[in-house]
Amino acid sequence: MLRPWPLSLSERIDPARDTPVYIQIIEALIRDIERGRLTSGSYLPSSRELAKHLGVNRKTVVFAYEDLIAQGWLDSAGTRGTMVAAALPDPVKRRRVDVEPTMSNVEAGYRFAAPPARPIALPGGSGLKIDEGAPDGRLFPAELLARAYRGATHRAAGTSDFQYRDPRGAPALRDGIASMLRDQRGLSVTAENICITRGSQNGLFLAAQILVRPGDAVIVEALTYEPAVAAFRALGARIVPVGLDAGGIDIDAVEQACRRNTVRAVFVTPHHQFPTTVSLRPGRRLRLIELARLFGFAIIEDDYDHEFHFQSQPLLPLASYAPGEVIYVGSMSKLLLPALRIGYVAAPPAVIDAIAHRVSLTDGMGNALTEDAAAALIENGELRRHARKAWLVYAERRRNFAAELDQAFGAIVDYKMPDGGLAFWLRFPGVDLDAMEARATAMGLRFASSRSFMTQAQAPRGLRIGFASLNPFEARTALAGLREAAGH
Numbered sequence: 001m002l003r004p005w006p007l008s009l010s011e012r013i014d015p016a017r018d019t020p021v022y023i024q025i026i027e028a029l030i031r032d033i034e035r036g037r038l039t040s041g042s043y044l045p046s047s048r049e050l051a052k053h054l055g056v057n058r059k060t061v062v063f064a065y066e067d068l069i070a071q072g073w074l075d076s077a078g079t080r081g082t083m084v085a086a087a088l089p090d091p092v093k094r095r096r097v098d099v100e101p102t103m104s105n106v107e108a109g110y111r112f113a114a115p116p117a118r119p120i121a122l123p124g125g126s127g128l129k130i131d132e133g134a135p136d137g138r139l140f141p142a143e144l145l146a147r148a149y150r151g152a153t154h155r156a157a158g159t160s161d162f163q164y165r166d167p168r169g170a171p172a173l174r175d176g177i178a179s180m181l182r183d184q185r186g187l188s189v190t191a192e193n194i195c196i197t198r199g200s201q202n203g204l205f206l207a208a209q210i211l212v213r214p215g216d217a218v219i220v221e222a223l224t225y226e227p228a229v230a231a232f233r234a235l236g237a238r239i240v241p242v243g244l245d246a247g248g249i250d251i252d253a254v255e256q257a258c259r260r261n262t263v264r265a266v267f268v269t270p271h272h273q274f275p276t277t278v279s280l281r282p283g284r285r286l287r288l289i290e291l292a293r294l295f296g297f298a299i300i301e302d303d304y305d306h307e308f309h310f311q312s313q314p315l316l317p318l319a320s321y322a323p324g325e326v327i328y329v330g331s332m333s334k335l336l337l338p339a340l341r342i343g344y345v346a347a348p349p350a351v352i353d354a355i356a357h358r359v360s361l362t363d364g365m366g367n368a369l370t371e372d373a374a375a376a377l378i379e380n381g382e383l384r385r386h387a388r389k390a391w392l393v394y395a396e397r398r399r400n401f402a403a404e405l406d407q408a409f410g411a412i413v414d415y416k417m418p419d420g421g422l423a424f425w426l427r428f429p430g431v432d433l434d435a436m437e438a439r440a441t442a443m444g445l446r447f448a449s450s451r452s453f454m455t456q457a458q459a460p461r462g463l464r465i466g467f468a469s470l471n472p473f474e475a476r477t478a479l480a481g482l483r484e485a486a487g488h
Helices: 006-011 021-035 047-054 058-071 142-158 171-185 200-211 226-234 251-260 282-295 349-362 368-379 382-412 433-442 472-485
Strands: 074-076 082-084 194-197 217-221 238-242 263-268 298-302 326-331 343-346 423-426 463-466
Touching: 006 021, 021 058, 047 058, 058 074, 142 368, 142 382, 171 194, 171 326, 171 343, 171 368, 194 200, 194 349, 200 226, 200 263, 200 298, 200 326, 200 343, 200 349, 217 226, 217 251, 226 238, 226 263, 238 251, 251 263, 251 282, 263 282, 282 298, 368 382, 382 423, 382 472, 433 472, 463 472
Parallel strands: 217 238, 217 263, 263 298, 298 326
Antiparallel strands: 074 082, 194 343, 326 343, 423 463
């Protein structure tokens, strides 16, 4: 006679599911063993008997039993039948539950680091997303990208180059980026100074990993890039905020902080300060480098959108004249597409080797085909041609956005036309920003909170609003929504 326990088994077998029936039987039997409903030494029905009960082909049950025997869950007792393996632990030592456990209805039985209450990235969903300075991916010709990927795939197939590679990244892309940094940004680098990363945030985290130990101090500005701060904190760093003004980071405050703390790194975005867009003045740049040499800290320079400067020539990066003090982090996201996830770190070879080791621990290597495709776009000049075209579009959108701001807000908003970058820093004197942001969220607008940029409670509040990814209609719609949220 069929034992009572398979009655619950039949309730969990559904031939209409995508999962093969024999896999469903295996999963159901393992769950019953784990829950203690089937104990070591218990005999199972014959394959014929169970198949009849479940209304399936006998071979399906045979396959399931054979698989479970091979895995060690069941033992074959010859003519006596099939039994639960005798070597399994006593069921009283295993947790019994009344509800079938799934990944959705159980709580983790172990300790883990929970995410912060406010997520770093903006969540998906409906409504208009206003970014913090992303490019417009619609401007990059899809056929150019497809052609580059096809070429990379054919080259890899022809040379049997689909294997694991150097964790520092594709040689051709490292060469291309080194050439770009030499020719356009004044860095004295070769491929040995470059490690390709999965975007600039990954580069920041890798740099922090090789620098920071729990308890070390990292200096950041009172207003700064929240994901960088989160990365430092995740590694146990003590965040030491210092002020900034129209000339950039407060260098006197940096020196005072260094005299009070063991500082391992100073994080800056000197070309277009994030979020305020101001440029770090030359005198302060030189003093920051002097302090790095005096106190032995690293300057982590995030040069996230160097190409898009609209007033005069871009300032050279700190890394161009202080290569021994700076870990330089960049990204091709603004030039190509954020979705490609191509960033890079430039530093002395020993530092690059240390970062590459960290890459090998977490990734093994980057996306070889994407890197080879990007290298081809650099080598054939397509990237530079696209950058020139995009610059013209963004320059026009920058002017139009300022005009739309004046039209929509008038004296309500306080801003300075940014010399470079792809975003505006907007201040709203006399407006309750908390209430404004709450109303905007209710209206379906999604953007980074003003508090997300703050590392000090007394830091000046504002909104960083990207303009480059918005066409004229989208920009007008976004600003109209913000004005309504401001109550004007």
